[in-house]
Amino acid sequence: MKKIITAILILTVFCFAECKKSNxxxxxxxxxxxxxxxxxxxxxxxxxxxxxxxxxxGNLSIDFDPGFNNGIMGIAAYRTISATDKTQFxxxxxxxxxxxxxPFTLLIKKKSLGGLSFSTxxxxxxxxxxxxxxxxxxxxxxxxxxxxxxxxxxxxxILYKQICxxxxxxxxxxxxxxx
Numbered sequence: 001m002k003k004i005i006t007a008i009l010i011l012t013v014f015c016f017a018e019c020k021k022s023n024x025x026x027x028x029x030x031x032x033x034x035x036x037x038x039x040x041x042x043x044x045x046x047x048x049x050x051x052x053x054x055x056x057x058g059n060l061s062i063d064f065d066p067g068f069n070n071g072i073m074g075i076a077a078y079r080t081i082s083a084t085d086k087t088q089f090x091x092x093x094x095x096x097x098x099x100x101x102x103p104f105t106l107l108i109k110k111k112s113l114g115g116l117s118f119s120t121x122x123x124x125x126x127x128x129x130x131x132x133x134x135x136x137x138x139x140x141x142x143x144x145x146x147x148x149x150x151x152x153x154x155x156x157x158i159l160y161k162q163i164c165x166x167x168x169x170x171x172x173x174x175x176x177x178x179x
Contacts, residue, residue, distance in 0.1 A: 031172040034143040036150035040077050040089075042173030044118075049089070053080030064151070064179035071097030073151060075175055090117040091139065091155060091175065102144040108137035108157050116157040118168050135159055137170070152176040 028048030029041035040052040041058055051059035055078070063074045074092040092115050093106060106114030116137060137157020144151050155173035 002077070004102060019048065026081050027172065029172060029174065030176075032152075032154060033176045034094045034152040035176060036148065036152075036178035038178055040075060040091075040153070040173075040175045040177070041070060042089075043169075043171045045169050046171075049079060049087070051077040051079055053086075055080050055086075057064065060177075062151070062179045064149075066098055066128070066146075069095040071095075073097055075177060075178070088117075088119045091173075092117075093141075097144075100141070100144065102153075103140065105141075106139045108135055108139060108155075114139040116140045116155065116158055116159065118170070149179045150177070151179060 027041070027043070028050075030037070030039035030050065033039065037059060041048065043049070053059060060077045060078065061075070063072075063076075065072050072092070072094055074090065076088070076090050078086065078088045080086050094115065108114045108116055114136070116139075135157065137155065139153060139155045141151065141153040143153070153175060155170070155175070157170045157173075159168040159170070
């Protein structure tokens, strides 16, 4: 009888150990979903970056306009940690979105259909695309559901501006937005 109880206890321990869910947010980023959860996050030079704080407006927003330039989309986010630690991020598709069906990938280069931007008061302004010296990356749109108004995908990129003195590396980016 003791052997049976011991066997049941061991089996129960193994079952609970195996049934433990994995943490989808193990790197500090939201899970890469396609449900319109209004999430965005990426690694900025290896550190997690997500919208945070409030300065009077929502810290994550999307603009989706099918009537301008054959369809455009822009996602804007900010992170306010303190009065001196504020950053802004933007991701955009600036033309021809009406002619695309997911999944698709846009390469990010100067004057391309897709773009990333980043700005921080304590570092440097890389929001103004015309002043960027180097921009390289990609936006992968994995879901573009016009009926349920959901757009989801991943992104990565490298931004460099000479007066900033450093390269901004954005990796493991993901977004899941309702528009």
